[in-house]
Amino acid sequence: MTETNNAIRNIRWIDPxxxxxxxxxxxxxxxxxxxxxxxxxxxxxxHKPQRMIVDMTDVSYMDSSGVASLVKxxxxxxxxxVDLKLAGLTPRVQSVFEITRLDTVFDxxxxxxxxIDS
Amino acid sequence: MEGEYRPVVEFPDTPIxxxxxxVPAHLPPVRSALxxxxxxxxxxxxxxxxxxxxxxxxxxxxxxxxxxxxxDKPIEITFRNVGGGESALKIELRDWGEQVETSxxxxxxxxxxxxxxxxxxxxxxxMNEVSYVxxxxxxxxxxxxxxx
Numbered sequence: 074m075t076e077t078n079n080a081i082r083n084i085r086w087i088d089p090x091x092x093x094x095x096x097x098x099x100x101x102x103x104x105x106x107x108x109x110x111x112x113x114x115x116x117x118x119x120h121k122p123q124r125m126i127v128d129m130t131d132v133s134y135m136d137s138s139g140v141a142s143l144v145k146x147x148x149x150x151x152x153x154x155v156d157l158k159l160a161g162l163t164p165r166v167q168s169v170f171e172i173t174r175l176d177t178v179f180d181x182x183x184x185x186x187x188x189i190d191s
Numbered sequence: 192m193e194g195e196y197r198p199v200v201e202f203p204d205t206p207i208x209x210x211x212x213x214v215p216a217h218l219p220p221v222r223s224a225l226x227x228x229x230x231x232x233x234x235x236x237x238x239x240x241x242x243x244x245x246x247x248x249x250x251x252x253x254x255x256x257x258x259x260x261x262x263d264k265p266i267e268i269t270f271r272n273v274g275g276g277e278s279a280l281k282i283e284l285r286d287w288g289e290q291v292e293t294s295x296x297x298x299x300x301x302x303x304x305x306x307x308x309x310x311x312x313x314x315x316x317x318m319n320e321v322s323y324v325x326x327x328x329x330x331x332x333x334x335x336x337x338x339x
Binding site: 101103104105134136137138140141142144145147148164165168169172173174175178 | 215216218219222236237240241243244247248251254255301302304305306309310312313316317
């Protein structure tokens, strides 16, 4: 299954049973794009995955509105008991998480494979 | 691996000014211009990221709180090297929107994990100085300074 969105380049399922989904984000996620980003992040949850990995490898910039979208997602997945992991944060995006101390709240991994294998 | 840019001449102290409308789609070109100025002044990659993030957060706050999401209001942006022999970047953001009581502009408790309200914390963490002045003809002048 493949879907695309302005801030989400691709959504792919790792297994036929749709228990693990990788959401590939891309570009600069700021006040201009965060609403579309947030809306797209919630789409895979209708299939009730066990694990959701947000691949941030190609996210070159993220401000607090992008971070807020992920915090809203975190609240939702906790309610739905979905295991959320963020993978491949660039140094600049990682810095935003550190400044806001959210690096201790989210499960962060260097890459998607590490997040799948964890 | 790309090396850090080292300016061979001092960046001039004449201002660079931009006028934008209060529309979120105008934020990416402002970030690009600011990134370029920071690089020419000799700020390293990490510090450039901090400065760009702080200014972006400030502009987002103007759009959301001073102009309440209206996208046709003016914002004037000025970048200036004020460091003399050593570079210091002064950034001024001028709006003509609602004046928010300056005593109410403060960071929130980060242990309370919830969306929103992080912009002021980010600005104070990323910049050396952040100050707000209500202007007599309306609006606010936000000044931020980052030293090299």
